[in-house]
Amino acid sequence: MIRDSLRLRLLAAAAVAIFAALVLAGTGMSWFFERHIEQREADALIRDGKLIAGGLRVDAAGRPVADAQPGDDRYGEAGSGLYWQLTTSKGSAHSDSLWDQNLPLQPGSDREDWRARHLPGPFGKSLLMVERRILPEQAAEPVLVQLATDDGPLHAARREFNRETALSLGLLWLFLLIAAYVQVTLGLRPLTTVRRQIATLRGNPAARLPGGHPREIAPLAEAINALAQAREADLGRARKRAGDLAHSLKTPLAALAALAAQNRRAREAGAVEAADGQDRALAAMRAALETELARSRAAAARDAGHSLAADIETQIENIIAVIERTELGERLIFDVHMPDELHVPVASEDLTELLGALIENAARHARVRVRVRGGMAEEESQLWIEDDGPGLGRESSEAVMARGSRLDEAGPGHGLGLAIVSDLMQATDGTIALGRSELGGLEVRLAWLVERSPAAPRKSAFLRWMTRHR
Incomplete structure (x- = not known):
């Protein structure tokens, strides 16, 4: 020990x-x-x-x-x-x-x-x-x-002196041990500070350990900053490769769309069986390309950063603003609640992609209301996306999560490809669970284990209200 x-x-x-x-x-x-x-x-x-x-x-x-x-x-x-x-x-x-x-x-x-x-x-x-x-x-x-x-x-007299001296020196030994404990604790306190700073750095590759460390720890902090800089560069290259992959797939996907048009004409000409076979092959190709793209995107998202409550709420409001402009979202009521202490270990752009897919799916199947809320349970950050639609049964939910493919394979509606969502959650050490919402429809629960770090500056309540009602 x-x-x-x-x-x-x-x-x-x-x-x-x-x-x-x-x-x-x-x-x-x-x-x-x-x-x-x-x-x-x-x-x-x-x-x-x-x-x-x-x-x-x-x-x-x-x-x-x-x-x-x-x-x-x-x-x-x-x-x-x-x-x-x-x-x-x-x-x-x-x-x-x-x-x-x-x-x-x-x-x-x-x-x-x-x-x-x-x-x-x-x-x-x-x-x-x-x-x-x-x-x-x-x-x-x-x-x-x-x-x-x-x-x-x-x-x-000598024995009496030795006895009293031994007692005094024993008490002095205990006192000096306490003093040594205090000294060691104070001496190691900068390392505790470095550990907390590393926790922040782990969640945000752009962060660096601040200066002001003792001379004995300064070389360690410099080495950690150099390692963080190298990791940020590697992460940037990975994200760039993911973007390049997405761009390079545009042409093959356009070709697939052209083949799909040819299939429709073939089906109209009476070659239904051949067209169905070609559709299945094209669907398999599209699924494979989307899966690989999702994996590349999720790999680049690992340890990409943190999103705070104000940022999450802003992203959700932006997603809702887009959906409300569509015919699908005009008839819905959106309810958003994010506590101030909430923060999740996912970069803003990745969280926008993840929440966008889930909120769009909820809006597609909701009758009147969609609710998005967050919360902190001890060291766990949680997000819930709920709707008041038909929902999924327990067996259907278990089947969907067991296969981990598409929600629409387990019941009517709720067409959401889980490739990107599940890969993003796995890449950020998160979990996803499906259940029955209090509103009556589907509830999607996202959860991450996070280590609390010093709170970053957040928007005031007035600014958040202005963002929500602008």
């Missing part, structure tokens, strides 16, 4: 790096704390040792005598954990706290400066001891001055 997420990779790396840094910091702080408290205890022992050294003398037998002793009462309590001892080759003297015990003599005790070290001591305890050899006046040999304290409290 971490391999599939850049965010998790960065957070995992930050967690490990912060944890390692805090462990090193905790170890260093523990070492410095232990050194600090040991040095503080050693300094306290050295101060007491200097006080003893100030009153140090040797008696006639050569044994050391301490005329001045520290004022700490623990030196007088047996096993209190605070001791002093004076040693020469003739004998020794020690604090009452040592009772019948002695401080150990270790190699290296002949130093003439204070030295601190840890070693096992009396009463089964470990000691922190400072020692130094001092030569009193009129003494034949130096006296070894030793002072010691139990280091158990030192270790206890």
